Amino acid sequence: NKAIEIENVNKSYGDVRALEDVNLTIEQGEFFGLLGPNGAGKSTLIGVLGGLVNKDSGQVTVLGNDVVQNYRKTKKSLGIVPQEVVFDPYFNVRETLEIQSGYFGVKDNGERIDEVLDALGLKYKEDTNIRGLSGGMKRRLLIAKALVHDPDIIVLDEPTAGVDVELRKSLWDYVIKLNEQGKTIILTTHYLEEAEQLCDRIAILNKGRVVAVDQKEELIKRI
Ligand code: ADP
Ligand code: ADP
16 A cells, blocks of 8 residues: 555635645655645645545545545544644643543553653653743654654654754654654655755645655756
8 A cells, every 4th residue: 555645636725726636646664755835735735634624626545545534544544743833731741642642542551652752852841731841842742742643654744843953953863763663754844955855755836736746866956
């Protein structure tokens, strides 16, 4: 099975065609970049992929399963790290991950949560309330939350927007490691440099259309 197959997907918001005849196939284990300026349709595409945005037409499958017909199953295969940081402010770091893990029906006696906390350098903050976290720590928690159910495919929507250089470097190192462990990574960005450093293959999205998709080296030659 392909990690992701997107076929003839269209999505409009009123007069705005956010996605126009989008076709993309992403292989398992790939580090795939979705590059495009603000408003290109990247977040909409991620929403469609996660079954959170209703497309007007087309088909999307995750590991061979249709995202609409087989929503529960495809959701478990995906770990989506959204762009905006939104948490329930009443909980601490560990509780936030416990709730998420319950939502996904993860059977865990705390070990998986420890693992994720360690991996993201959040262990020492586990008892800290969300309101007491810095922006960088919230960003880490957002990633931890998407990984708690150990998904095969990890989707990061502009993960380094507004993130300082040091954290960006450590997030990059971490996603590279996940990819080396066999996870499929999909990363949206409007920085060519970011896509170029990290991704094997890159699609360029502009005004809702895929205008190019190729191996990084080939694509860079043409820009
Ligand atoms: P990107 O993530 O590449 O910045 P988006 O997918 O957020 O692009 O947006 C694509 C287009 O769709 C933009 O023109 C945006 O203004 C519009 N759009 C996105 N979400 C909505 C929405 N909920 N309602 C109306 N227009 C939207
Ligand atoms: P429902 O399917 O009940 O509508 P939501 O979409 O509201 O659930 O999601 C519940 C919680 O799970 C939210 O915190 C949401 O951000 C998170 N979530 C849903 N799907 C994923 C995913 N694939 N990866 C990471 N977090 C997810």
